[in-house]
Amino acid sequence: MEENKSVTPKVTTRNPWLWIPTLYFAEGIPYFIVNNISVLMLAKMGVPNGQMALFTSLLYLPWTIKPFWSPFVDIIKTKRWWVIAMQIIMSVAFVLLTLAMPKPAPDVIASGQTPISMFYVTLMLFVITAFASATHDIAADGFYMLALTQKNQAAFVGIRSTFYRLSSIFGQGVLVYIAGAIETKYSNIPLSWQVTMGVSAVIFCLVTLYHTFAVPRPATDKSHIEGEKASAAQIVREFGQSFATFFKKPGLWLAIAFMLLYRLPEAFLIKMCTPFLVAGREAGGLGLSTENVGLAYGTIGVLFLTIGGILGGIYASKVGLKKSLWVMAACMTLPCLTFCYLAELLPTNLVSISVAIAIEQFGYGFGFTAYMLYMIYFSEGEFKTSHYAICTAFMALSMMIPGMFAGYIQEALGYANFFWMVIVCCIATLIVTYLADRKIDPDYGHK
Numbered sequence: 001m002e003e004n005k006s007v008t009p010k011v012t013t014r015n016p017w018l019w020i021p022t023l024y025f026a027e028g029i030p031y032f033i034v035n036n037i038s039v040l041m042l043a044k045m046g047v048p049n050g051q052m053a054l055f056t057s058l059l060y061l062p063w064t065i066k067p068f069w070s071p072f073v074d075i076i077k078t079k080r081w082w083v084i085a086m087q088i089i090m091s092v093a094f095v096l097l098t099l100a101m102p103k104p105a106p107d108v109i110a111s112g113q114t115p116i117s118m119f120y121v122t123l124m125l126f127v128i129t130a131f132a133s134a135t136h137d138i139a140a141d142g143f144y145m146l147a148l149t150q151k152n153q154a155a156f157v158g159i160r161s162t163f164y165r166l167s168s169i170f171g172q173g174v175l176v177y178i179a180g181a182i183e184t185k186y187s188n189i190p191l192s193w194q195v196t197m198g199v200s201a202v203i204f205c206l207v208t209l210y211h212t213f214a215v216p217r218p219a220t221d222k223s224h225i226e227g228e229k230a231s232a233a234q235i236v237r238e239f240g241q242s243f244a245t246f247f248k249k250p251g252l253w254l255a256i257a258f259m260l261l262y263r264l265p266e267a268f269l270i271k272m273c274t275p276f277l278v279a280g281r282e283a284g285g286l287g288l289s290t291e292n293v294g295l296a297y298g299t300i301g302v303l304f305l306t307i308g309g310i311l312g313g314i315y316a317s318k319v320g321l322k323k324s325l326w327v328m329a330a331c332m333t334l335p336c337l338t339f340c341y342l343a344e345l346l347p348t349n350l351v352s353i354s355v356a357i358a359i360e361q362f363g364y365g366f367g368f369t370a371y372m373l374y375m376i377y378f379s380e381g382e383f384k385t386s387h388y389a390i391c392t393a394f395m396a397l398s399m400m401i402p403g404m405f406a407g408y409i410q411e412a413l414g415y416a417n418f419f420w421m422v423i424v425c426c427i428a429t430l431i432v433t434y435l436a437d438r439k440i441d442p443d444y445g446h447k
Contacts (some may be wrong), residue, residue: 053407158313308365
């Protein structure tokens with residue numbers, strides 16, 4: 001007994017405000033750099049939209065297949081250990097991304113035909129970051145569910161979404177603005193993104209250092225198998241049980257359909273919105289500078305996305321998931337019309353462009369809250385960490401598959417017709433919302 005006490009980590013508790021904001025800020029930084037910043041970076045480097053969208057969409061793969069190793073996060077070590085270890089790996093990867101940034105010649109960039117082969121090392125480092133980030137998501141989300149009551153989970157879902165989106169402001173706003181400012185001053189696009197990745201590395205290293213001391217050690221944070229050493233048979237048995245229990249859940253296929261189709265319009269839109277903003281007007285784009293994209297989309301847009309997330313969390317915690325679902329589905333779909341407006345009229349006024357983006361992003365932030373809460377709702381049970389990871393894998397798949405083809409569809413249709421196609425996809429969101437609404441516990445989320 002005395003020996004077990006000597007190896008058991010000291011249990012600590014802290015105010016959730018001290019770790020939830022920074023934990024989800026750290027969760028968002030690598031995700032947005034890998035899946036969003038990479039899109040703008042490759043577009044600015046002159047990689048064609050088709051190849052750019054295909055390869056950056058493939059970076060979603062780790063989030064899609066993470067259920068195959070998510071049970072090991074439940075079984076081996078603590079969630080806290082996984083959080084810190086993955087943050088260290090990502091810190092190293094960001095440093096290497098800074099040092100390995102490709103430098104295509106200006107005339108190659110201007111041609112819009114920069115070969116994707118120049119970015120193989122960069123893409124490999126993005127893949128490593130993506131796998132570490134996906135594992136970090138499993139541990140962080142499991143930690144969140146273990147440390148908070150159901151009511152606090154509903155109350156803090158908006159807060160965690162807020163700080164997750166603040167990391168997007170940092171990535172798509174601050175970092176993009178820095179890249180644009182350097183590009184404007186030195187007329188050197190590769191240098192601008194190298195400095196930008198360097199800033200990312202410094203910030204993430206500091207956050208990792210803070211979490212080493214700030215993240216608590218709750219008594220509920222432990223592996224499913226007690227002891228320092230678990231047999232291979234035990235691990236495989238726990239692994240199989242976590243999957244088996246997920247696929248035996250009532251209403252499984254409806255839940256999968258909801259997770260795959262609720263965000264379908266946004267899955268297409270998010271892959272092409274930044275290329276649309278920077279594309280020349282002769283190509284059907286708005287022709288914005290990198291700095292203005294960082295301001296309009298990465299800062300103002302994400303700010304309203306964040307406000308939508310906060311209000312969505314408050315609203316859901318007061319009325320519950322079932323009563324909020326239709327309102328949030330409407331907010332998820334209708335604002336997509338703003339990009340049709342931008343593509344048809346091609347306004348030059350940055351204020352009107354920013355307002356349109358703000359409307360769309362607010363609706364997305366508000367509507368996404370229902371999606372997050374639905375995944376938590378469906379994950380309830382013994383293996384909630386693994387089951388939530390499986391849900392987020394379907395979420396990643398819902399973004400990955402449409403994104404892989406978004407660039408080629410846009411090249412075939414043009415920007416205006418592409419955004420009208422996104423509006424048609426809203427029908428899928430409404431159908432799965434109707435079906436899911438009939439099965440949700442009316443009391444979930446506010447009891």
